[in-house]
Amino acid sequence: MSNPDDAQLPGVRAPWSIPRGLIVLLAAASAVIAVAGIKVFASIVGPVFLALMLAITVQPIQNWARRRGLPAWLGMVLALLASYAIVLGLLAVLVVSAAQLATQLPDYSGRFDDLLDGVRSLLSGWGVGKDQIQDLLSGLDFGQLIALLESALRSMAGVLSNLVFVLALLLFMSFDGMSFRSRVTAVERVRPDIAYALRTFASGTRQYLLVSTVFGLIVAVLDGAALWWMGVPLPLLWAVLSFITNFIPNIGFVVGVIPPALMALLEGGPRLMLWVIVVYCVINFVIQSVIQPKFVGDAVGLSVTVTFLSLIFWTWVLGALGALLAIPLTLLVRALLLDIDPTTRWVSALIGSSPPELEAQVPITVRSEQIDHPAHGEQRTEPEQHPQ
Incomplete structure (x- = not known):
């Protein structure tokens, strides 16, 4: 028969005070x-x-x-x-390229009208009526195309929004x-689990940024x-766009191909646009969607599914900036909710790119101690967990 005092004995787990479902x-x-x-204060x-990501980088x-013995202020x-x-x-390249784009776009107005005339003739040859063609193409005009390209550039420049705020934060960080290293060392003496979570987050973030930057x-x-x-105009601008969208997991190349494909359509017609799409699919899809996710998964320990879901979630919460920072944000959440507690690190086996060995995550040593049980007076062997 159990004794109420068992809950007070070492190694005896106390009953739940409230249901686990609650x-x-x-x-x-x-x-x-x-x-x-977070969504309300997304702009901050x-x-x-x-x-923070730049400071960690x-x-x-x-x-x-x-390590070189230089003064701390010089390293800062x-x-x-x-x-x-x-x-x-990045901001300078975007500003210069956007100015060039704004200068060149008005010259393509006549070519856009010629493309629409070609589409009307093609549809008419297929037996489509004039009224149907008019309804189908009524929503297409050159102004909408310019607005689409400008929207893509605004989204790209929005990543570097609040420039003065970001630069000031970088100075303070x-x-x-x-003194960050000494602070983490001090925390490790008192709360080693917290220090482990912080170091795991910083290390994973640097590895992710390194892999994404190289690719x-x-x-x-x-x-x-x-x-x-x-012969597509402004290749430097579209190259910078490819570099930035590479930080968007899984679907970055889809976002990066739209503006240069539209520019190729205006410059050389549908044939050139198709060639741009084919080249992007060969280069960007293979590198960004086939090769890079494997290296990213190995670097940060996140599965492809978790990576894609994090992209959807953080884009919804923070907008375009959330798409670029989806992986580091997910690493921060994992550090604060999972890595900080040795008993929850087993979740990494479910969300990781490859199942880790749980024994390596939570080493267990056995401590034998005498527990004077009121009812049986038996000796129990209790496991003691030590964070890595």
Whole structure:
């Protein structure tokens, strides 16, 4: 017969005070409230996380300066300059290319009208009536095409929105980065699980950004060279677009091919547009959708399904910036909810790219101790868990 005092003995688990189903419902409700709050403040949360990603990316520069025996302030300055160069460099290319696009687009108005006349003649030859052709093509005009291209550029430039805010955050985060290593070491002495989660998040984020940057540069060079060889205007702009959309998991090449395909349609007609689509499918689909996800999955430990769902979710919450930062945001959520607790790291076996060995995640040692049980007086062997 069990004794009520068993709940107070070491190694004896206390009964649940509330049903587990209610705990799940409360956790789900809390998650909904948190997501709603993030969505409301998306214009602030997005740039803050973008600055955090850039600060994590350039943090190895400060570590390198420390290992070389250089002053901490010099490593901070080098890291800050590197992050500023990334942001301002991309912004400069986008501004110059967008200005060139705005200058060249009005020259294609006549070619667009010629394309519509060709479509009308083709449909008329297939026996389609004039009224039906008019209804079908009434919504197509050159202004809508310009608006579509400008919308794509605005979405791309929106990634670097609130520029002054982002640059200021980078400055402050670079200052904090000088003492980040010692802070994590201090946390590790008291709460090793939290330090493990932070380091896992930072390491996974750097690996993801490194892999995406390398493949993005490869795709940008190949796309830009192919577009230049085919005579598509503004190949540099479309190469930068390919580089940025490479950070969008799984479907980035679909977003990146639309503007250059439309420009190729205006420049050389449907044939050139089809060639652009074929080249993008060969280069971008193979690299971004076949090869890169394998390396990304190995680097961050997320399955392809989780990667795609994270893209949908964070795009809905934060917009275009959420699409680019979907993987790092998912890594942060995993660090805060799963990696921070050794008892929940088993979930990585379900969402990871490959099932890890749980024994490596939560090592267990056996401690034998005498427990004076009131009813039986037996000796029990209790497992003791130590976080890795």
